Amino acid sequence: xxxxxxxxxxDHIREASELGILDGVTTNPSLMAKEGVSGEKNILKHYRDxxxxxxxxxxxxxxxxxxxxxxxxxxxxxxxDLHENIVVKVPMIxxxxxxxxxxxxxxxxxxCTLVFSAGQALLxxxxxxxxxxxxxxxxxxxxxxxxxxxKEIAEIYNNSxxxxxxxxxSIRSPLHIIExxxxxxDVVTCPLSAILGLLNHPLTDIGLxxxxxxxxxxxx
Ligand code: G3P
Numbered sequence: 001x002x003x004x005x006x007x008x009x010x011d012h013i014r015e016a017s018e019l020g021i022l023d024g025v026t027t028n029p030s031l032m033a034k035e036g037v038s039g040e041k042n043i044l045k046h047y048r049d050x051x052x053x054x055x056x057x058x059x060x061x062x063x064x065x066x067x068x069x070x071x072x073x074x075x076x077x078x079x080x081d082l083h084e085n086i087v088v089k090v091p092m093i094x095x096x097x098x099x100x101x102x103x104x105x106x107x108x109x110x111x112c113t114l115v116f117s118a119g120q121a122l123l124x125x126x127x128x129x130x131x132x133x134x135x136x137x138x139x140x141x142x143x144x145x146x147x148x149x150x151k152e153i154a155e156i157y158n159n160s161x162x163x164x165x166x167x168x169x170s171i172r173s174p175l176h177i178i179e180x181x182x183x184x185x186d187v188v189t190c191p192l193s194a195i196l197g198l199l200n201h202p203l204t205d206i207g208l209x210x211x212x213x214x215x216x217x218x219x220x
Contacts (some may be wrong), residue, residue: 001181004059004189006169008035008046012192013053019195024059025050026111026133026169026189028089044082051083061111061131063089064099072099080108087111087130092120097127104128111167121153125162131187135170136180146170147179154184174198 002023005016008031016022027050032038037046047062054060060083064075072095076088080103088103089111090096100110104127111131112124116139124132134153136146153166168180171190174197180188 001185002165002187003195004061004167004187005192005195006031006171006189007191008032008037008050010035010049010053013050016192016195017053017055021195022054022058023187024061024085024189025054026061026089026167028063028113029065044078047079047082047086051085054085056085058085059087059109059131060085061087061089061113063091063113067091067093067095069095069098069102072096073102076103076108076110077106089113089133090129092116092124097123100124100127100129112164113169116149118149118152118156121164121166122156122160125157125160125164129164131165131167133167133169133189136168136176137170137172139170147176147183150180150183150185158184174200 003021004024004026005013006026008027013025037043050060062079064072066072066075072090079088080086087109090099091114092112100112103110109130111133112129113133115121115132115134121132134149139146150168165186167187167189168185169189171177171188171194173194177188177194
């Protein structure tokens with residue numbers, strides 16, 4: 001399973017990259033706004049900066065703002081031209097499905113976002129989406145079972161032989177990451193804090209302290 005970091009924060013992306021476990025980055029308009037990045041010129045520069053940090057072969061999802069087919073295609077092409085790492089992120093709406101099919105034919109990789117049902121997952125895969133982003137946390141937020149959706153989509157994609165990668169998004173905790181891996185996600189995208197949370201175990205800390213103490217005793 002691949003690890004993407006879900007942020008537009010350059011320090012967090014750098015930190016995840018330095019950890020040596022980073023496979024890619026996802027952003028969205030809210031995450032860009034959170035970093036104070038606005039205006040087309042600055043937004044495009046920020047995507048280029050992200051691509052430079054992650055290095056070759058690591059996908060960076062950049063989301064279109066347009067919601068009509070023509071606008072999505074124009075914007076998506078501009079984004080894809082920025083850097084070979086760029087994957088065009090397109091919302092799961094009627095015009096978005098059309099745009100994904102267009103980008104697929106044009107050899108431009110896509111990430112279909114704001115996915116909340118198996119039916120939407122089927123449509124995105126039929127259109128040839130490279131990645132599918134079901135929003136786990138937001139489904140949990142309304143009292144439904146986000147991880148059950150990942151399992152359902154994994155079953156459908158396996159049965160149908162779709163190549164679309166399941167990118168579990170709106171991941172909020174280390175447990176979400178583990179559950180997504182068990183449920184059949186190909187990728188998780190999450191805040192750096194959720195990834196770092198996987199590190200922690202009290203027995204590791206206790207064990208290390210004991211090893212070092214024994215070494216100190218034996219070596220003076
Ligand atoms: O990748 C989608 C993600 O950014 C949404 O996460 O926590 O806002 O639901 P959240």
